[in-house]
Amino acid sequence: MSAETAVAPSRYIDALNEGMARAIEEDERVVLIGIDVGAGGGIFRVTKGLHERFGSERVIDAPISEMGYVGAAVGAAMTGLRPIVEIMFMDFVGVCMDPILNQAAKLRYMTAGALEIPIVFRMQTGAGKAAGAQHSQSLEAWFAHVPGLKVVMPATVADARDLLLASVRDPNPVVFVENRRLYGSKGDIDAEPLPLGKARVADAGSEVTVVTWGQMLRRCLEAAGEEGGPSLEVIDLRSLAPLDMETILASTRKTGRLLIVHEAVQDFGAGAEIAARVGDELFDELRTPVRRLGSPAVPMPFSPDLESALLPTSKAISAAARALVAEG
Amino acid sequence: MSAETAVAPSRYIDALNEGMARAIEEDERVVLIGIDVGAGGGIFRVTKGLHERFGSERVIDAPISEMGYVGAAVGAAMTGLRPIVEIMFMDFVGVCMDPILNQAAKLRYMTAGALEIPIVFRMQTGAGKAAGAQHSQSLEAWFAHVPGLKVVMPATVADARDLLLASVRDPNPVVFVENRRLYGSKGDIDAEPLPLGKARVADAGSEVTVVTWGQMLRRCLEAAGEEGGPSLEVIDLRSLAPLDMETILASTRKTGRLLIVHEAVQDFGAGAEIAARVGDELFDELRTPVRRLGSPAVPMPFSPDLESALLPTSKAISAAARALVAEG
Amino acid sequence: MSNQSTPEIDLFATMALIRAFETRVAELYRDGEIPGFVHTSLGQEAVAAGIGGALREDDYVATTHRGHGHCLAHGMEVDGMMAELFARGEGICHGKGGSMHIADPRRGVLGANAIVGASLPLAVGAAMSSKHLGQGRVAVAFFGEGAVNQGAFHEAVNLAAIWNLPALLVCENNVYAEFTDSRTMARVPSVAERAAGYGIEAEVVDGNDVAAVHTLTAEAAGRCRDGRGPFLIEAETYRWHGHYEGDSQPYKPDAEAASWRERDPLEVSGARILASGEADGEALERIRDEAAARVEAAIERARSLPAPDPSEAYADIFGEAEVAA
Amino acid sequence: MSNQSTPEIDLFATMALIRAFETRVAELYRDGEIPGFVHTSLGQEAVAAGIGGALREDDYVATTHRGHGHCLAHGMEVDGMMAELFARGEGICHGKGGSMHIADPRRGVLGANAIVGASLPLAVGAAMSSKHLGQGRVAVAFFGEGAVNQGAFHEAVNLAAIWNLPALLVCENNVYAEFTDSRTMARVPSVAERAAGYGIEAEVVDGNDVAAVHTLTAEAAGRCRDGRGPFLIEAETYRWHGHYEGDSQPYKPDAEAASWRERDPLEVSGARILASGEADGEALERIRDEAAARVEAAIERARSLPAPDPSEAYADIFGEAEVAA
């Protein structure tokens, strides 16, 4: 696919932008809807230039009415369009959960497949910028718990573009979680895109399998690169639904140890599902207990000092990995 | 506390009603707010008679404006009242999540304790009545994932009254999950109430620990009573937050086997957190993998036949228990 | 359906069908043959028939928990609907939707919905599609007067207004929302008056007069098709039965209920037909008998059908992704 | 603050304090001394000062992401606020709230809020408490014109109306919502006109004339206290700075921005004070200097304070349950 690009985007944010541009270009049914995604180019400039390029029929500015425009986007998806709808911060699903939870996720099923709902819910998260408790939450576990939704979390520049395109082309509702802390991150894109639903071994290793996603991938890779630390096999999960247990199990069988790292609150977070499944399926093969490393059960505080102390650091990740190796 | 009652209520629904009546009686700051909770006595008759008894200042009928009246209840809790606010079906949190997720759960913290938010969010769930995909969801895992919320699920007549009272007396936001399938269930109430946060051993046993809550408690107890089946120690969890790991660990240490049963979708459900913790803390003591039994990842269908085939049955529970015993 | 047909006779026939369908559904529910929750629109048939009769076949309809009439009036098949209410595998939704979620997207019926207010944003979205794809289809959102207090109403109406969408917003004001008299839940109980705040046109119509509803709808739908934006219709009517089947309705004053029953929409229309000589009493009786027979046949068929195959439980959760380009 | 004080001079002083506070906060944010997101209300000071000056000390205020002015005008301490913006342990919220969540419940300030529209239901709830407990306190909800398109606005206003609550609903119409001209997001841009749909009284006021805002508020708050229910004030004003500090505002026409700057609320009030002879130019200068000095002192203090103790991260999540009765 990268062949198509003259100059591959170098930053995550540009890759998202190009992914949307391509989606809008390749399919006239694709529209982009959100608050200030149009003329304003997006509050984080993710949609910069798309309005000028495609016009207000395709790139649509909405009022501050998430319940209304997200619901309308679902209705549009039911009737022939393929909307990309932006929820500016993941925290704002508090005002527009119904169209995702009770409509998009269920209407195909309730109509025995007569309704198809190809829609992408773009939402942005990423703590670590002192945005406070109402602008810093990672709630991907909520969506993964809802049958009928796919949940995608790109962590690399390539995935920012390719998973977005795959999500738009998918005939199902996809919750697409961007991490604002990665917007400026750089990376290559000239690999063949992995399909949506497959995890990626980001760094091969032999002693501890580390499953992660979103902004924690970087920190896990840092930990993996640490001098004299244990050999970590870092897996970028890429999506929670579908959940690629195959890749997780294969690696954990090899290493005998599994550490799951995510930004979201650890308690009742997505890591628990992975830990529960691996603990069951590899009961006799695990050398050590499956460990999780997430944020403690605390609303994210404004203070940058307090905040950074709550997010898993590469230090904490390698410490956890070392502890596992020491245990057995 | 039961001493106070002349005639103890015999049904779950009556116990809820008495709990609310007592709460309103004992504290003039307590108000009950919801759709048709007043003159109408509640769509399921749970609040029957309260309006006549306490008047429309204390028992308040709201329009179909959950975002508005749930948010207002949070504002009232911040300023001296102790509201019990009803969300008719748990599924409807889709239209009023913000006041729970971003306001009630976080404002004490964000104000460094200057705000106290004593509020009870009563919501009702319970699949098995052909209510369809938008009226059958168990989403307790969502709330347990949010720091700052307590999550309570009474499964017995005694708890329907006593946990409701404890929740109203609690200075924190409490998500109180009633199970409609239990409304007609009978039981005694003359035990000393267990405090909120403690799990209860509902049936002692020696071979498999079974942790459950809500309507699944009955089915687990049926399984425990099964002729010739393994000896099950059934634990009624009562609350997910706080999570009484002590009781779970003590029992699992004894039996060496743990089965978690809940009505909610198994994937990314609350059982995963318990499995992950026990798998870690009792790694060397478990005789068999921790197993979970929940609903499959399917929106709840209308057809009673399809629906009942999706909910864990006592048969499936004892089969799972027997399988564990057979495994080791 | 009747041998000689006129516009009003057709509307009468639609009402007769809805009346027959829901009268029996209420009984079947009482007798335990139909599971789940059932909400009937008995007494409100003129709204469904008047709107449905003025729509194009390919127009969209998004409705509520009280949607049987709207579905029938937009051409949904009696057999498939009844089988669905019976939770049969051959039901229009394979037994997975039921009364509260009955739908037939192939006919533009996007479905009943169990979330109050949800029909509005969905219909607004359908109107976006119609406009974007230049289809000239109108999207109708049915909702009750109680739903007007939902934020979804507020946001969706505003979107339809600023985007100038072909959305026909139909409020069935049947006075009550569950057990509550909706006049106590707003200082301005007139929904049409509230529409002014959004800058859209609205009109109140006698919801028990099918001809009046039909005439207004034809004009309003035309406006939508001409690109003149959304229109709100407030149809004043009354539900005869309880909020759900089984509700004994202690909250309704007898006199009020009685006076509304006197304005039975079928009688109102029937009287006009007789007066105009379009048909005689016998012909009207025949129409009602034919409707009853059609419903009876659907019931017999539904009774004879099997429950869904167990595999249905796991079907239609996700669609197959095309191979990535 | 100033040696001789009159009502308008006091209002001028409040505006001067807000102006000084936010002018420096904007600079400190630009220079990286203040973290997170910061939204200033520079140019809108007359709304905050006019409302705050007409309230009782124990009245409630629920505000938005743009709430510094409302907090200062309701008596919050400059030191505690500045320390909070600096994320210090001695900040009014121990560094856990910040600009978007700054609050002082002891003073009735229920807090800034980062969810658009959230201030409305919360204030309505505070009004419920006041009425229920017979306190005669008024609850003020500040919100922008963009928030009017949120369902929360619709639902909360209706609740205040039907429950006849002492809620003062204050819309600061500063024309823009982020990068969007709000006039493009509603067919009826007048928020006051939209209030009619809820059956509550509303009035538009020149939001750059502190005396006008104060007079209207005194009357409206009085009505609330007298049990005459909610009142909506739409204050027409303009934000000078970007949506957030750092926004270069390409979306604003220069002429528009310039014309509003010419109606600087401090100049409008200052001119009146000079004309009335209540004070001379020197006195007004002194007031502004005193405000600047007070802010400078708060900044110096904030700079000198330590970050929160790490244990703060885990404090105040739950309150201790009393021993069950």
Ligand SMILES: Cc1ncc(C[n+]2csc(CCOP(=O)(O)OP(=O)(O)O)c2C)c(N)n1
């Ligand atoms: C969001 C939400 N809140 C509450 C309910 C419960 N409920 C179902 S129907 C209904 C009353 C609706 O009244 P109205 O809109 O007037 O429609 P009607 O039933 O009169 O046709 C309520 C409150 C719901 N289904 N969804």
Ligand SMILES: Cc1ncc(C[n+]2csc(CCOP(=O)(O)OP(=O)(O)O)c2C)c(N)n1
């Ligand atoms: C529910 C929600 N949606 C979107 C946002 C992002 N946002 C923050 S401020 C703002 C604009 C608000 O405009 P207005 O209400 O006019 O207030 P102003 O900023 O002009 O004071 C938006 C869209 C948010 N914080 N919350």
Ligand SMILES: [Mg+2]
């Ligand atoms: Mg109604």
Ligand SMILES: [Mg+2]
């Ligand atoms: Mg504004």
